[in-house]
Amino acid sequence: MTDAAPASAAPILQARNIVKHFGHVEALRGADFSACAGEVTALIGDNGAGKSTLVKILSGVYAANSGEILLNGAPVRFSSPSDAHAAGIETVYQDLSVAPDLSPAANMFMGRERLRPGWLGRLGFLDNAAMRRESLQAFQRLKVSLKDMDTPIADLSGGQRQSVAICRAIMWAKNVVFMDEPTAALGVVQTGRTLDLIRRIRDTGVAIVLISHNMRDVLQVADCIEVLRLGRRIARMRNEGVTVQDLVGAMTGALDSQEEGAAA
Amino acid sequence: MTQTTTAPLAADPAQLSPPGLGRRLRGAMHSSPAYMTGILILLLLFFTFMRPNTFASAFNMRNIFLDASTLLVLSIGMTYVMIAGGFDLSIGSVLVFAGVAAAKTMEAMGTDTIFTVLVGLVVALIGGVAWGLFNGWCISRLRVSALITTLGSMGAALGISYLLTDGNDVRTVPTTLIAIGTGSLMGIPWLVLISAVFTVVGMVWLHMTRYGRHTYLVGSNAEAARRAGINVNNHLLSLYMLSGFLAGVAAMLSLGRFSTTTLEGHGTDPLEAITAVVLGGTSLSGGRGTIIGTVIGVFIPAVLANGFIIMGVAPFWQMVVIGFVVIAAVYVDQLKRQSRERG
Numbered sequence: 224m225t226d227a228a229p230a231s232a233a234p235i236l237q238a239r240n241i242v243k244h245f246g247h248v249e250a251l252r253g254a255d256f257s258a259c260a261g262e263v264t265a266l267i268g269d270n271g272a273g274k275s276t277l278v279k280i281l282s283g284v285y286a287a288n289s290g291e292i293l294l295n296g297a298p299v300r301f302s303s304p305s306d307a308h309a310a311g312i313e314t315v316y317q318d319l320s321v322a323p324d325l326s327p328a329a330n331m332f333m334g335r336e337r338l339r340p341g342w343l344g345r346l347g348f349l350d351n352a353a354m355r356r357e358s359l360q361a362f363q364r365l366k367v368s369l370k371d372m373d374t375p376i377a378d379l380s381g382g383q384r385q386s387v388a389i390c391r392a393i394m395w396a397k398n399v400v401f402m403d404e405p406t407a408a409l410g411v412v413q414t415g416r417t418l419d420l421i422r423r424i425r426d427t428g429v430a431i432v433l434i435s436h437n438m439r440d441v442l443q444v445a446d447c448i449e450v451l452r453l454g455r456r457i458a459r460m461r462n463e464g465v466t467v468q469d470l471v472g473a474m475t476g477a478l479d480s481q482e483e484g485a486a487a
Numbered sequence: 488m489t490q491t492t493t494a495p496l497a498a499d500p501a502q503l504s505p506p507g508l509g510r511r512l513r514g515a516m517h518s519s520p521a522y523m524t525g526i527l528i529l530l531l532l533f534f535t536f537m538r539p540n541t542f543a544s545a546f547n548m549r550n551i552f553l554d555a556s557t558l559l560v561l562s563i564g565m566t567y568v569m570i571a572g573g574f575d576l577s578i579g580s581v582l583v584f585a586g587v588a589a590a591k592t593m594e595a596m597g598t599d600t601i602f603t604v605l606v607g608l609v610v611a612l613i614g615g616v617a618w619g620l621f622n623g624w625c626i627s628r629l630r631v632s633a634l635i636t637t638l639g640s641m642g643a644a645l646g647i648s649y650l651l652t653d654g655n656d657v658r659t660v661p662t663t664l665i666a667i668g669t670g671s672l673m674g675i676p677w678l679v680l681i682s683a684v685f686t687v688v689g690m691v692w693l694h695m696t697r698y699g700r701h702t703y704l705v706g707s708n709a710e711a712a713r714r715a716g717i718n719v720n721n722h723l724l725s726l727y728m729l730s731g732f733l734a735g736v737a738a739m740l741s742l743g744r745f746s747t748t749t750l751e752g753h754g755t756d757p758l759e760a761i762t763a764v765v766l767g768g769t770s771l772s773g774g775r776g777t778i779i780g781t782v783i784g785v786f787i788p789a790v791l792a793n794g795f796i797i798m799g800v801a802p803f804w805q806m807v808v809i810g811f812v813v814i815a816a817v818y819v820d821q822l823k824r825q826s827r828e829r830g
C-alpha cells in the first residue's frame with residue numbers, strides 16, 4: 224500500500240514488515256523500505272525512529288525478529304555483515320565503524336585484506352603496498368585528500384575519518400550504499416562535497432540510502448524520500464515539489480491522515 | 488575542529504609512494520619503543536661504565552639473555568593478546584601445568600632420548616593449548632571478562648598441578664632435555680636461540696600477515712571488525728590458544744633449564760610479562776603495540792636487576808624502580824591518547 228508512489232525503476236532492495244525488539248524496546252514494528260538503483264533514497268525520521276536499526280538489519284549486523292528482505296525481487300537472508308557485503312551492500316555507519324589505531328589503507332581493506340601473490344599469500348602475508356595504492360586511488364577518484372596515508376586514522380580530523388568510511392563503502396559497493404548521517408561531523412564545504420559525491424555515485428547506477436536530519440540536504444539530493452516514525456514507514460514520496468514543512472509534518476505525525484499527500 | 492578534508496585537487500603526489508626510510512625513522516622516534524630503547528641503551532652504557540669488567544663480560548651478557556628467554560616467549564603471546572584488547576593472567580600457572588604434564592609423561596615413559604623429549608613437548612603444548620582453549624571459550628562465548636577468566640584459570644591450573652604432584656616438584660627430567668636446556672650452539676645457549684626464533688616468527692606473523700592485522704583490528708574496534716566480516720570470537724579464541732601454546736613452549740624451556748617443574752617459581756610470570764608488554768608501548772586498551780617493543784620491555788627489568796646485583800645494590804630495588812616506571816609508561820600512553828582525542 225505504501226509502495227504506491229510512482230517509482231522510476233524497480234527497487235533493487237526491499238524490506239517488508241520488519242520487526243526488531245531490543246528487550247522491551249520495539250525499535251521496528253513492521254517497517255517497510257525500498258531503494259532503487261541509480262537513485263538516492265532519503266530515510267528520515269525523528270531521533271529513535273529506528274533508522275539506524277533498519278540500516279543495521281539491511282546490512283546484516285542485526286537479525287530481524289521477523290520480516291522479509293528482497294534483493295532484486297528475490298528473498299535473501301543476511302545472517303552476517305559478510306552476507307550483505309557479498310550481495311554488494313555497503314554501509315557507512317553512524318559511528319563510522321573504523322579502527323582508529325590503524326592506517327587509512329588498513330581501514331579501507333578491513334576484513335578484505337589483499338594478500339601477496341604466490342606462496343607468501345597462501346601463508347597469509349599481506350600485500351600492504353597494493354592496499355595502500357588502491358586506497359590512494361580510491362581517495363583520488365573521490366577527490367579526498369588525506370594529509371598522511373601512513374598514520375593511524377585517530378590522528379586525522381573527524382571529517383577525514385568520515386571520508387575514509389565513505390570511501391570504503393563506495394569502493395566495495397556494487398548495489399547499495401547505506402549512509403547513516405554521513406555529514407553529521409562535517410562543515411559546510413565538506414557537506415557540499417559529500418552531497419556532490421553522493422550524486423556522482425548515484426549516477427554510476429548504485430542505489431544510495433541517505434539518512435540525515437538536515438532536511439535541506441535531503442531535498443537537495445534525494446530522488447525519493449521515506450519517512451520512518453516509531454518503527455514504521457509512514458510515508459514514501461518522490462522528491463517533487465516537496466517542502467521542508469511536508470517532511471517535518473510527516474516525521475512528527477501531523478500528516479498522518481494523508482499518507483501519500485506530499486507526493487506530487 | 489573540522490578542517491576542510493576533501494580538496495578539489497588530487498592527493499599530494501608525495502603520498503603516492505610509501506614513506507621513505509627517513510620519514511619512517513622520524514615517525515618511529517616518537518613511539519614508545521623508541522623511548523624505551525633509549526632507556527635500555529642508557530642502562531647498558533651506565534652499567535658498562537660503572538663495572539666494565541663484570542657487567543659487560545660475555546658471560547654476564549649470556550646470563551641476562553638466558554634469564555630473559557622464558558619470559559620473552561611468554562611475553563610474545565601476551566603481546567598478541569593485549570593488542571587484541573585482552574589479558575592473560577594464567578600463563579604462569581599454565582606453564583607449570585604444562586611442565587608437570589610433560590614431566591610426568593616423560594617419567595612414565597622411562598626412556599631418555601630425543602623422542603622422549605618430543606613426546607614431552609607435544610604433551611606440554613597440548614596442555615597449554617587446552618587451557619588457552621578454555622580461557623578463550625569462556626571469554627569469547629560465555630563473555631566472562633578476560634581478567635576474571637584468566638584469574639580463575641590461574642588458580643585452577645596451579646591447583647591441578649599440585650594435585651597431580653602432591654605438591655612435590657617432579658625432578659625426573661630426562662638428561663636429554665637438560666642437555667638442551669643448559670647447552671649451547673657456538674657459544675649461544677639453546678634457550679636463547681629458541682626464544683629468538685619464536686620472537687622473530689611472532690614478529691613477522693604479527694606485523695606482516697592477515698592474522699596479525701586482524702589482531703590489531705579486534706583490539707582497536709571489535710564491533711567494526713565484526714561488521715567487516717571478521718569472526719571476532721574465533722579470533723579471540725585462537726589468541727588465547729596461542730598464548731597457551733607459548734606457555735607450553737616456555738614450560739619445556741624451564742624444565743630443561745632447572746631440571747624440575749618449579750611449582751612455586753612462576754607466580755609472578757604473568758605480571759612480569761604484562762610489565763614487559765606495557766613497557767614496550769602496547770596500549771592497554773588494545774589496537775597498538777609491537778613485538779620489538781616487548782623485547783625491549785623484557786630486557787629493561789632484566790638488565791636493571793642484573794646491573795644492581797653486580798653493583799652490589801639490593802636487587803629488590805629493581806622491583807621498586809620497575810614498578811614506578813610501568814606507571815609512568817602508562818601515564819605517558821594516556822597523555823598521548825588524550826592529546827590525540829583533543830586534536
Ligand SMILES: Nc1ncnc2c1ncn2[C@@H]1O[C@H](COP(=O)(O)OP(=O)(O)OP(=O)(O)O)[C@@H](O)[C@H]1O
Pocket residue numbers: 245248249250268269270271272273274275276277317
Ligand atoms: N543495541 C540496542 N539495544 C537496545 N536498544 C536499542 C539498540 N539500538 C537501538 N535501540 C533502540 O531502538 C530505538 C531506535 O533506535 P535507532 O538508533 O534505530 O534510531 P535512529 O532513528 O537511528 O535515531 P537517531 O536519529 O538518533 O540516530 C531507540 O529507542 C533505541 O533506544
Ligand SMILES: [Mg+2]
Pocket residue numbers: 274275276317403
Ligand atoms: Mg541513528
